[in-house]
Amino acid sequence: MDKNTNVLIVDDYKTMLRIIRNLLKQLDFNNVEEATDGQEALSKLRAGNFGLVISDWNMEPMTGLDLLKEVRADARLKSIPFIMITAESKTENVVAARAAGVSNYIVKPFNAETLRDKIEKVMAHA
Amino acid sequence: MPESAADMVRPQVALQVMTDLNRTETALLAELESLGRMVAAAKEEIAAMRVENVDATHLPAATDELDEVVRSTADAANEILDVCETLENLQPKLDSEAADTVATCVTRIYEACAFQDITGQRIGKVVNALKQIEQRVRETTGRYARSSALPARHAPARTEGERLANGPQPTAAASSQAEIDALLASFD
Numbered sequence: 001m002d003k004n005t006n007v008l009i010v011d012d013y014k015t016m017l018r019i020i021r022n023l024l025k026q027l028d029f030n031n032v033e034e035a036t037d038g039q040e041a042l043s044k045l046r047a048g049n050f051g052l053v054i055s056d057w058n059m060e061p062m063t064g065l066d067l068l069k070e071v072r073a074d075a076r077l078k079s080i081p082f083i084m085i086t087a088e089s090k091t092e093n094v095v096a097a098r099a100a101g102v103s104n105y106i107v108k109p110f111n112a113e114t115l116r117d118k119i120e121k122v123m124a125h126a
Numbered sequence: 127m128p129e130s131a132a133d134m135v136r137p138q139v140a141l142q143v144m145t146d147l148n149r150t151e152t153a154l155l156a157e158l159e160s161l162g163r164m165v166a167a168a169k170e171e172i173a174a175m176r177v178e179n180v181d182a183t184h185l186p187a188a189t190d191e192l193d194e195v196v197r198s199t200a201d202a203a204n205e206i207l208d209v210c211e212t213l214e215n216l217q218p219k220l221d222s223e224a225a226d227t228v229a230t231c232v233t234r235i236y237e238a239c240a241f242q243d244i245t246g247q248r249i250g251k252v253v254n255a256l257k258q259i260e261q262r263v264r265e266t267t268g269r270y271a272r273s274s275a276l277p278a279r280h281a282p283a284r285t286e287g288e289r290l291a292n293g294p295q296p297t298a299a300a301s302s303q304a305e306i307d308a309l310l311a312s313f314d
Contacts, residue, residue: 015203016243019236022211026233038287058247063287087247087294089301094309096290105310107303108294109240112233114303 001123003028005051010034010041010067011085012059020054020085023112027119038062042070045077052123057086057093065100072101081122085110172266185260189253196246203242210235247293 007029009020017034024032033048035041039062041055053071057064064084071077081103086093089107097105103122106114210232217225294300301309 011243013200013243013246015200015207016240018204018207019239022207022214022236023233026229057287058291058293063285063291065287065290066285067287069287087244088290088292089295089306090290090292091301091309093290094301094306096286098310098313105306107301107306109237109244110303111237 001120002051004031005029005123006031006033006049007052007054008033008035008041008044008048008050010036010038010053010055010059010064012036012056016056020115023115026112027116029119038064038067038070041067045071045080046074050080051126052119053080053082054085054119055082057084057088057097065097068097068100068102079126081126083118083122085115185256185263189256192249192253192256196249199242199245203239206235206239244294251293 007024009017009024009032011017011020011034014036017036021032021034024030033044033050035044037059038055041053042062044050045053053067055064055067062070064086068082068084071080071082078101082101083104083106084097084102085106085108087108094105103125104118106118213228213232217228220228
């Protein structure tokens with residue numbers, strides 16, 4: 001797992017961004033950028049060079065699912081591992097995310113161990 | 127030409143049918159009149175309701191209070207995170223065992239602070255519900271009290287992501303991480 005990879009975390013709750021950033025820091029990921037909605041995230045992804053996206057679902061004006069679809073439809077971005085971290089825990093949400101190409105799915109509230117485990121899994125397949 | 131028996135009976139049948147129809151129509155008209163009176167009475171009652179306090183004061187005040195709850199919990203969570211970051215910065219100065227203990231404790235605090243996101247989303251759902259009620263109250267009272275034409279409401283087209291964005295589920299209905307892992311594994 002390349003800890004130097006650039007990670008983009010996306011959430012409309014600033015507190016959650018801070019928590020995920022700190023948990024990533026504990027996992028030795030120090031190249032972390034933030035976005036507060038899907039639209040901002042997409043702009044940063046297109047302008048930058050990221051190796052992992054960790055995104056919330058429920059955001060405006062662009063949701064995490066819509067961001068995922070945009071990423072998978074973009075020739076340059078489509079292979080970036082994409083983890084959804086969300087309170088949306090219905091089966092239909094997981095199925096829709098899977099159909100859109102999500103790499104893994106974490107339901108909130110989550111623990112650090114789950115985050116580490118999912119990152120290791122998606123980075124192993126990257 | 128003499129009339130057949132059937133020709134003689136036909137007018138009587140027609141008369142009977144008309145009589146039955148008149149009875150049915152009369153009963154229907156009475157029902158309609160009764161319904162009309164009920165609707166008129168309901169309209170008067172709605173128009174007479176003093177709902178101004180509900181849509182002008184009570185509901186906005188309730189949503190403001192809930193927004194304040196979200197702000198306060200966010201402030202508190204950020205304060206806790208500030209302290210955690212200070213503790214993490216102390217780790218290099220501690221011996222290995224103490225540093226590990228601090229790291230474990232700080233991680234648990236980070237995990238616990240995620241409550242603010244979940245409660246914020248739940249409160250957001252309540253605020254949206256209150257805003258819907260406020261809108262309906264305004265529409266209903268406007269329709270019957272002032273008889274002014276209300277603009278038609280057009281729901282904007284929503285993406286799949288927006289349609290499925292329902293926020294946290296009640297605990298009993300929410301899927302666990304293990305259930306989600308099993309569901310994802312079933313696709314492989």
